[in-house]
Amino acid sequence: MRDFLPDDVRRREHVIGIITRVYERYGFEPLETPAVENLETLTGKYGDEGNKLIFKILKRGEHEKSGEADLALRYDLTVPLARVMAQHHAKLPRLFKRYQIQPVWRADRPARGRFREFYQCDVDSLGSTSPVVEAELCAAVADAMTELGFSQFLIRLNHRQLLTAVLDVCGIPAGKHAGVLVTLDKLDKIGWEGVSDDLAKQDITAAALAGLKSVGDRPTVTLDEIAALFAKAGSIPPAVDNLREIVGLAGHTSAGTRIVFDRFLARGLSYYTGAIMEVNVPDLAGSLGGGGRYDNLIGMFSGQDIPACGFSLGLERILVVMDERQMFPPSVGGRYADVMVTIWNEASKTDALALASELRKAGLRVDVYPEADKLGKQFKHAASRHVPLVTVVGDDERAAATVTIKDLRSGRQDAIPRTEAGTHIRQALERAP
């Protein structure tokens, strides 16, 4: 887990700010949940592997000695959302669209770009099974990616029930689906040869492998081609129509040129029931985010099924890519103050604070050097922190009711009537350095 020093925080806030504005433009509302959930809320929702990665909190007080845990750190933002929908049902609308940008914790072995505390940027639409929901989610994600500065990205789309139908039609028994999907998910990395070896170990027949190849030999196989294959085999699964509708609807949004059907996209989480999505950028293994429809999860908490679909962007991965590709505008992580007020001598401390107060009232961000140090040392501190301007009020300036404003970028100095200092500083800031 990491500390975020000022420039790190500014980069994070830049990304979070853009994502927030886009999601609000789509009518999503903010939700926040506590970092700590009851342990029983989380167990059993993330599979065996997930269970092991949950940070568990020891009971307090006299129960501490038992060594037992009753609470746990939030593992994702979807299960807490499901709990909220059950718990606050009466206060929430039937159609509820929420975004949530908060940290989650997983006791994973840390690796490059993988941390034990990381932020998810989730956006979910609850209460409707309409494909308008999927189309709007893809459009919102496309807008967010574009406004972050990604010019090339794709939103890959598939459907859990189509995957099941594909495996069925290839004659793969339901009990072996999970393992086969894990293998197919690696196709890009290991090729058909690797897939073939892997499937042989899982006792998948050569006929089934041939069937899979006929479905997905080319990465660009289209929905129409898949539909044709199914038509030959008997009937087209409803998932094909659902995907067609999503693609058709999204075609009239900002996601239009971004959506591509990917016949073997699987997504790890077990709770998905319908369309699944993933967003990718060129030259990056893995995704920047993903999501899908999960119509049964909320029912696990409320007893009443509420259809739902969501998308989660990974803040840390986005930051790593934006950093490597120098996608941050220069204004992010720039100076922390517009001007620094220096202190001439012990007797002028009070006047320095009064000047700072005047400049702040003029809307400027003002730092005050706290001590009556050598002026050169004060200038050096400001310059090292990229503060472009400093003020000096010595005995002469004091007598003449002026302020000397020094531009540390150019060395230029101007003595300005004190009442005009704010305006002068604003102009100096607008000047090219």
Place this chain on the structure above:
Amino acid sequence: MRDFLPDDVRRREHVIGIITRVYERYGFEPLETPAVENLETLTGKYGDEGNKLIFKILKRGEHEKSGEADLALRYDLTVPLARVMAQHHAKLPRLFKRYQIQPVWRADRPARGRFREFYQCDVDSLGSTSPVVEAELCAAVADAMTELGFSQFLIRLNHRQLLTAVLDVCGIPAGKHAGVLVTLDKLDKIGWEGVSDDLAKQDITAAALAGLKSVGDRPTVTLDEIAALFAKAGSIPPAVDNLREIVGLAGHTSAGTRIVFDRFLARGLSYYTGAIMEVNVPDLAGSLGGGGRYDNLIGMFSGQDIPACGFSLGLERILVVMDERQMFPPSVGGRYADVMVTIWNEASKTDALALASELRKAGLRVDVYPEADKLGKQFKHAASRHVPLVTVVGDDERAAATVTIKDLRSGRQDAIPRTEAGTHIRQALERAP
């Protein structure tokens, strides 16, 4: 611990936004630390009571069975800051001013306005012992309070070493100072009679009690009066001059009319070494925040003492008071979208998404009803969520390339050329409802 539904989040963001803007105007920089710290970083820093309130995290994997904890949830923002200063020393300037607004966790029994997860808004200035630091902190807090809408508040000021000197001069042995300060802190609630009873139980002599009374009989006793008392007893402690200088400097800032000397203000935390402050509003027991100088804490981590002074505002208490006193502007927690696009029938879903996309490009916050429901039901959903306007594109509008825009506040309907819809909606939003 609580969930924050959309209106809660908006109120919180309103307060956090104001505090952030003010702190940045004073040249403070953002810092964030992980929710989880090593347990040993936290133990021993908050006293025996504090130790018991730390949430401890169970070891993972094979060590889980041991029932032992190695990590813990952040208990405040000051100890993590001290750790950061030691750990990232080379990357940080000698004079470092940071703000940090993050949750902390304490296993306290929950009560009204007291939660086990709560946010602190901390602002700290590191690297200087100058009283300019205290004056700037008080000014920043005063500006934050004013911009939040508090018109009446006071910043109470005292000094740890002055308290010590007062107890010394009254003949109270050092070993009994802590207990006596706890009692004096309750003076407002229990009066001198209660204090007298309490001190008798601590074996404090009648002479000592009389001494305390002579120092602090009136709540408005001034620094000059305290100084005079000490002058009589021999020498004036340096803390008096330090407080005089802080008051003098702050007098030329926005904290000028807010600062009052309070002879028995003690503040709980043991790490304070100099000036201590607390901010209070009328008719509220307890404070909205407090702070002080702690010149030795960072040395516990870095081995090298770095002077420091900080102030912490409690977000939850501020929110409770602002809520009770109706201090939120109407714009906070208003509508989540400017306009909702309705869906006329199944065939017009695509066009609805296209219209939403056009309106979003015009900078509007746009929700789309996801289904081709009865129009009345769609209107009702928008109205119940305070969305003021809805669009309708039926067959007539489609043929004429218009959009009907209905103002749900007044019932007014206008058929507008589709290309002008964005402009019309902007104007309608500006109209008084």
